[in-house]
Amino acid sequence: xxxxxxxxxxxxxxxxGGKWPGRVSPATAAAVHDAxxxxxxxxxxxARNLRMGTTRTVMLMVPTLIAPFFGSVHAGAARVAARxxxxxxxxxxxxxxxxxxxxxxxxxxxxxGILASSMPREVLAGFPGTPVVMLDSDPAGAETTVNFAxxxxxxxxxxxxxxxxxxxxxxxxxxxxxWTFQVRGAALAAGVAALPGGALTRAVTSIDxxxxxxxxxxxxxxxxxxxxxxxxxxxxxAGAYKAARARGLDVPGDxxxxxxxxxxxxxxxxxxLTTVRxxxxxxxxxxxxxxxxxxxxxxxxxxxxxxxLVVRGSxxxxx
Amino acid sequence: xxxxxxxxxxxxxxxxGGKWPGRVSPATAAAVHDAxxxxxxxxxxxARNLRMGTTRTVMLMVPTLIAPFFGSVHAGAARVAARxxxxxxxxxxxxxxxxxxxxxxxxxxxxxGILASSMPREVLAGFPGTPVVMLDSDPAGAETTVNFAxxxxxxxxxxxxxxxxxxxxxxxxxxxxxWTFQVRGAALAAGVAALPGGALTRAVTSIDxxxxxxxxxxxxxxxxxxxxxxxxxxxxxAGAYKAARARGLDVPGDxxxxxxxxxxxxxxxxxxLTTVRxxxxxxxxxxxxxxxxxxxxxxxxxxxxxxxLVVRGSxxxxx
DNA sequence: CTGAAAGCGCTTACAG
DNA sequence: CTGAAAGCGCTTACAG
Numbered sequence: 001x002x003x004x005x006x007x008x009x010x011x012x013x014x015x016x017g018g019k020w021p022g023r024v025s026p027a028t029a030a031a032v033h034d035a036x037x038x039x040x041x042x043x044x045x046x047a048r049n050l051r052m053g054t055t056r057t058v059m060l061m062v063p064t065l066i067a068p069f070f071g072s073v074h075a076g077a078a079r080v081a082a083r084x085x086x087x088x089x090x091x092x093x094x095x096x097x098x099x100x101x102x103x104x105x106x107x108x109x110x111x112x113g114i115l116a117s118s119m120p121r122e123v124l125a126g127f128p129g130t131p132v133v134m135l136d137s138d139p140a141g142a143e144t145t146v147n148f149a150x151x152x153x154x155x156x157x158x159x160x161x162x163x164x165x166x167x168x169x170x171x172x173x174x175x176x177x178x179w180t181f182q183v184r185g186a187a188l189a190a191g192v193a194a195l196p197g198g199a200l201t202r203a204v205t206s207i208d209x210x211x212x213x214x215x216x217x218x219x220x221x222x223x224x225x226x227x228x229x230x231x232x233x234x235x236x237x238a239g240a241y242k243a244a245r246a247r248g249l250d251v252p253g254d255x256x257x258x259x260x261x262x263x264x265x266x267x268x269x270x271x272x273l274t275t276v277r278x279x280x281x282x283x284x285x286x287x288x289x290x291x292x293x294x295x296x297x298x299x300x301x302x303x304x305x306x307x308x309l310v311v312r313g314s315x316x317x318x319x
Numbered sequence: 320x321x322x323x324x325x326x327x328x329x330x331x332x333x334x335x336g337g338k339w340p341g342r343v344s345p346a347t348a349a350a351v352h353d354a355x356x357x358x359x360x361x362x363x364x365x366a367r368n369l370r371m372g373t374t375r376t377v378m379l380m381v382p383t384l385i386a387p388f389f390g391s392v393h394a395g396a397a398r399v400a401a402r403x404x405x406x407x408x409x410x411x412x413x414x415x416x417x418x419x420x421x422x423x424x425x426x427x428x429x430x431x432g433i434l435a436s437s438m439p440r441e442v443l444a445g446f447p448g449t450p451v452v453m454l455d456s457d458p459a460g461a462e463t464t465v466n467f468a469x470x471x472x473x474x475x476x477x478x479x480x481x482x483x484x485x486x487x488x489x490x491x492x493x494x495x496x497x498w499t500f501q502v503r504g505a506a507l508a509a510g511v512a513a514l515p516g517g518a519l520t521r522a523v524t525s526i527d528x529x530x531x532x533x534x535x536x537x538x539x540x541x542x543x544x545x546x547x548x549x550x551x552x553x554x555x556x557a558g559a560y561k562a563a564r565a566r567g568l569d570v571p572g573d574x575x576x577x578x579x580x581x582x583x584x585x586x587x588x589x590x591x592l593t594t595v596r597x598x599x600x601x602x603x604x605x606x607x608x609x610x611x612x613x614x615x616x617x618x619x620x621x622x623x624x625x626x627x628l629v630v631r632g633s634x635x636x637x638x
Numbered sequence: 639c640t641g642a643a644a645g646c647g648c649t650t651a652c653a654g
Numbered sequence: 655c656t657g658a659a660a661g662c663g664c665t666t667a668c669a670g
Contacts, residue, residue, distance in 0.1 A: 046368035047647035071384035366663035
């Protein structure tokens with residue numbers, strides 16, 4: 001490549017690295033660009049990585065890629081990474097991976113930073129010293145976090161149901177011991193407590209349709225049946241629909257149901273689900289932007305992305 | 320590291336690379352392993368890549384990661400890759416990516432091979448000479464392909480509906496000009512033609528619930544209404560349910576509906592969907608195994624993975 | 639059985 | 655403004 005352009009290797013490196021102005025004549029720079037174009041030349045990333053001691057690759061850790069939510073997070077993160085010339089490697093953990101350690105161990109030296117979504121903080125213990133941005137996680141930690149304003153979302157749901165006259169509300173709560181679900185639970189409790197005569201019951205479930213159906217069923221079979229079921233996410237709401245149907249209850253005629261996330265499922269259900277839209281792709285994008293800033297030596301602040309209540313057909317006036 | 324073990328760099332490399340038997344004494348090898356363990360030493364992948372001219376990284380190209388189907392493909396591929404010490408980089412294309420070329424261009428030199436799922440073959444033109452295995456693609460090409468036996472799946476659906484007495488069948492067909500959908504269409508047509516008195520109508524739609532609802536609606540509004548709707552995938556079936564409900568038709572009392580894929584959505588719907596289970600994770604795993612074989616100098620044969628008809632609540636005897 | 643040496647292709651002081 | 659040289663950390667002939 002250097003001889004094709006009739007210059008030295010150093011000059012090629014300077015020009016292609018964009019560091020030439022003031023050090024290489026414009027004419028020479030143009031010649032280098034021309035030759036590179038003509039030959040389809042691209043710098044060898046392995047050599048560059050070795051020399052620089054950096055890989056321009058970031059790891060995204062998510063609980064699973066099978067939930068479409070995390071596919072969106074990946075899309076947003078990948079878009080921002082690509083724009084800055086960074087690669088993105090995803091590791092679903094622990095759900096889909098085989099032996100959890102092997103990919104980790106292999107990549108410890110191969111990445112510059114970590115974007116970890118919805119993960120217990122302990123998972124990062126294996127990567128001491130690696131810059132990290134946490135997504136959808138407890139902001140009390142030392143790392144920069146990017147979160148959704150889920151408490152606001154839950155309050156919006158409580159207010160929406162309250163305005164429709166609901167007072168006896170059931171919470172179909174996700175079991176995982178994650179920060180986001182703890183916040184959702186607390187915000188809902190506060191929102192219902194603020195309703196005159198508000199009363200909250202709760203059933204805990206794993207994030208699984210069949211399990212959610214059982215949990216919702218327990219709530220619906222109580223002596224004083226709730227008139228609305230607030231579910232911690234859209235998938236749980238699908239289970240709530242099933243529990244309602246199994247008992248001959250019409251949604252939203254006899255029972256209002258809400259979700260959270262607004263994934264594809266929300267509009268696949270009948271009736272379509274009233275839920276809070278959480279901008280998953282934006283989460284990935286802002287998280288990657290923060291990580292890139294961190295890698296560049298900055299101190300990006302933690303931040304929180306607002307959700308938006310989307311009212312569809314699953315909520316109606318209390319009977 | 321070398322001095323910590325009291326040996327030369329070459330010896331470390333030989334031992335850690337597993338090439339020591341017969342060349343290094345067992346005692347020395349043990350000492351090297353000990354020191355590596357103690358220091359938490361891991362070879363620098365960039366140096367290795369530079370020296371070897373290989374990256375032990377494979378690119379997975381999928382249309383999108385937001386469809387859970389491709390999340391499963393990724394999981395299977397990543398599992399096999401990790402087991403062989405390979406990394407996996409995913410590029411959703413063209414759906415989620417920003418500027419399509421930028422990540423491609425950047426990674427051309429950074430990967431050893433490509434696993435491309437459900438993509439037009441032209442996309443690979445930008446990677447001349449890179450070993451490729453195609454997933455869910457026309458096996459007529461030169462590359463090794465790993466596919467689902469979708470024709471068998473469609474025939475199983477046609478036979479199932481035929482046995483239930485259905486004769487007027489509507490096909491909610493996916494529009495994308497993909498090999499898999501062409502095969503599905505042809506197999507269904509043959510299966511219905513084999514039914515005495517069988518008659519097939521068809522409406523084409525993009526892979527989108529609202530569009531599928533419209534397409535299914537056109538079929539249902541025909542003079543002689545079909546008694547069963549065969550959908551090219553589960554998401555289209557969700558649209559078919561909506562079209563049925565909008566017309567006061569009960570599924571499966573008035574109308575049977577089938578899907579294909581068996582993703583999460585299939586059991587979220589009410590009634591749960593009769594569909595053909597396509598082993599997406601297995602597709603990714605077998606595709607990666609084939610690619611690894613190809614990279615190792617082998618000539619892996621193309622293959623086809625069987626699906627399985629899963630009968631749930633959305634099909635019943637024809638009225 | 640073990641080590642010294644070359645070289646993979648970059649980037650970055652440094653000399654001119 | 656331009657080029658020669660060093661060195662990043664490996665792997666692999668090669669010599670002993």
